[in-house]
Amino acid sequence: MSNSDFQQLDKDFLGHPKPLQGLFFVEMWERFSYYGIRPLLLLFMTTAIAPGGFGFNDETAAAIYGLFSGMLYLVPLAGGWLADNWLGQERSLWWGCIIMALGHLAIGMSAFPMLGMTMFFIGLVLLVLGTGLFKTCIAVMVGSLYAQDDERRDSGFTVFYMAINIGAMIAPLVTGFFAEKGQWHTGFTIGGVGMLVALLIYRFVAKKQLAQYANSKGMTVSWEKPVRKVNHVGKAVFTLFLILCTLVVFIITDVISINVVMLRDMLTYLIIGALFLFFGWAFLSSRFDKADKIRLLVCFFLIIGASLFWSSFEQQPASFNLFAERYTDRHLGDFSIPTVWFQSLNPIFIILFAPVVSMVWIKLGKHHKNPNSMTKFALGMLIAAVAFAIMIGASQLIVSGSAGVSMAWLISSMFFLTLAELFISPVGMSSMTQLAPKGMQGVMMGLWYTSVSLGGLIGSISAGYVSAETIVDLPKLFLTLAIFLVVSGVLLLVLSKPITKMLSGVEK
Template identity: 50%
Template sequence: MQQDLQTQDKAFFGHPKPLKSLFFTELWERFSYYGIRPLLILYMAAMVTNGGLGLDRPTAAAIVGLFAGSMYLMTVLGGWIADNWLGQARSVWYGSIIIAFGHLSIALTAIFSSFFFYFGLVLIVIGSGLFKTCISVMVGTLYSAKDSRRDAGFSIFYMGINLGSFIAPLITGLLIQNNGWHLGFGIGGIGMLIALIVFRFIAVPQLKEFNRLRGENDSWSTAVVENKKAPKIALAFCTIVGLVVTLTALGIIQINPVAVVTYLTVSICIGIIVYFAYLLLFMNLNRHEKFQIVICFILLIAAALFWSAFEQKPTSFNLFALDYTDRQVLGFEIPAVWFQSVNAMFIIIFAPVAAWLWVKLAKKNKDPDYISKFIIALLLAAAGFLLMSFASTSVMHGNGQLASPWWLIGSLLLLTLGELCLSPVGLSTMTKLAPTVIRGQIMGLWFTASALGNLMAGLIGGQVHADSIDNLPTLFMRCVIALVIGAIVLFLLKAPIKKLMTNTNSTDVTKTNMETV
């Protein structure tokens, strides 16, 4: 039995065997998501005569932002349902089924009304809320708290995400070019079905066997704390969502996506401020912990600013590729959505390089602190949008000549490098700074930064029009200015933050020692 455990414990590149099936589950789930996401704005903004919905671009971009932002917000409720009712495994299973039905609903738009398109998006959001956090938790159960392979295991798992997001646009881009929109949407549904099958019939049995060999219970199969109210809360939420969808479909209520995104963005900003104020005033934290909370708040705002730029890939960048980019190569027209694979390709290439660089600098005591890395991320994003401003200027003065695709690729490279400076560093920093008693809450707030960024990106991205090239240099330059201002503010706060943290930490240590004496 011990020999079997050792074999399974190193069966997948020196990692537990179940990591392989969880890797492929996540790969195909991300394939389904990134397969349809870049199609959304192109489909909604396309003329009805071209098979689209004929929406104006600001509305289409707002819906994309609302779709992605709601997905991050739903992870909070999805994680709560998993902890209090379903458990991790059933949440992933039911989430997969709901996502698959969402893709099916979108595919039915070709036969029935556009109602099925929007209903499908709602189902994908709900299903992803259950799926997204739970499968990551299950990866964590493969390792003990002191297992040195844990970070490397999550890095391998992260590669599954990026492989899925790299492959999906390449396939869906070809399908919609030659066969129409709905086959492109349909292939995402097939990806989700593969994820569902891999998880249910391969991952779960492997997890059970792995736990049996190491003599542990399947903690991921049951709720952490059984809450009898959880099913009623989940049912009430689904009822409200179903009622809103039905009333909207019947035309009884009218929803303006741009207004919804605007109000939701403002509401989230107010909610974040109020919640941080609550943590500072009512959680009985010491001075050092309060300063840690303040730093978390500052970094969260900086992250939201970064994501508002980064998440314009499926909106403004996607539309720029469609309208203003020369996509002809040796007589072949590159599908616009192929550019959505560039970020994932760069992540796969440069993530190991970034990890190696941080380790090497740390050994020499030259590793930049987390605030410096955030500043670098904002400046890299600003440089990426500066390239886009130059690209749009070249089109404006080019007498009808389209921009080189290298402008987009260069901008996406800079944004990717910024992502590598901010995203993993941000996750690590939040777990270090957040006081233990509220660490889960701070991580939930961190993910709201991604939701906020997606919503803001949806509002910005819809301003790209085929007949409004004159506005684009200014639009992209405003993003540059906002990102640079954010970097400057962080730079100015860097020294005071370090000083305050050092002083309060010293004071708290002295106080503790005196109380001990």
């Protein structure tokens, strides 16, 4: 391949390497599958049994959703380890897709009365396990397309982030239509179609593009084989999977009784403790040199900051979702907007503004004025605080006796949350792949998703404040979130310069 042909291949997709195109569409359809069912879960579980739901109370349904959301982003930590030590990035991604497809099939089968709740929860477990294998790997593969000093890296992750949000935008519009008619399982099944499309695109498009790019660049690819091979991992994984499925069946059939609210809270504390233990070990370990430890310190601050942000961001499928259902005037003339459609606002805003933010980072980078990751994070958290300042006003109107508030409150709040997300999420993914010590890319991406896991767990607590009995406390909840975001944003701004100076000092 000539140099000009390679240059074309290196900038063939919106100025980025061509393999980003295939990975873009794999991610888009995988996210369609997830966001097709995500906004339905809480509404479905709180719907009475007669109209087709499970009839759970708000607190129980929110705890189950929080556990699902939390585990969905916690298991990638194990998935990253399996990719690094057993399967390799490529095979982990492939098997993750297959397991997720089976999860969607199981949830679709829950429409049959004899299978019902058992298949529903087994399906959720399979989605969690499949996502654990898939999630870190595709991000690491995107990161491997760029050199460490490539100014396109943050921009490339922002483009990749658009794939997530195209899928997330379309899915609620489709599944929400059926949910509004009470056809819950039709909505769940449609999500599975997206997963099958993702499987086909990876097998016949993305895989070939990655091989072509690697060959043309003469690069030793990191995604085909694990960094190291640990023996007997496969047997252990299969045994744990069987134990997990058995445990789920026992819980559903009441052979084992658990308190899901207590379980969610315990898991939250365990994750926080595990994060501090891991980074404490890393900072004391002789395995890492001084430069690695400073990079890990940056990762630590970013992960803690991201956890606080995601706990706020996850109000959208939790308290915001129920607020839209119960306290928002959703009428446009004679048409009532389906509740689930509001979950498309976030991806719509991202699709509109992600290119703008991406171009801003590129332009600032060309003039050597691109803010560092911690500064971007800090700005994002301050912007998110504005979103909750808006929701304080909306919830206070309901507490004061208003029957319903204008949709403008939710729409404007989601706009500011989206803008904050664009400052935090793609930059965070890019930073983890860039700062990870050698051989730990998968683990560091897993740790990044641990911050999202914490956000899902903590964010689900808020759903218990949206019932008629507890609505009076909702303004206080939103005020607390706003204060935490402001304090965290200011702290990150203060720490940004000294840590950046330390990092540049050890890399000279």
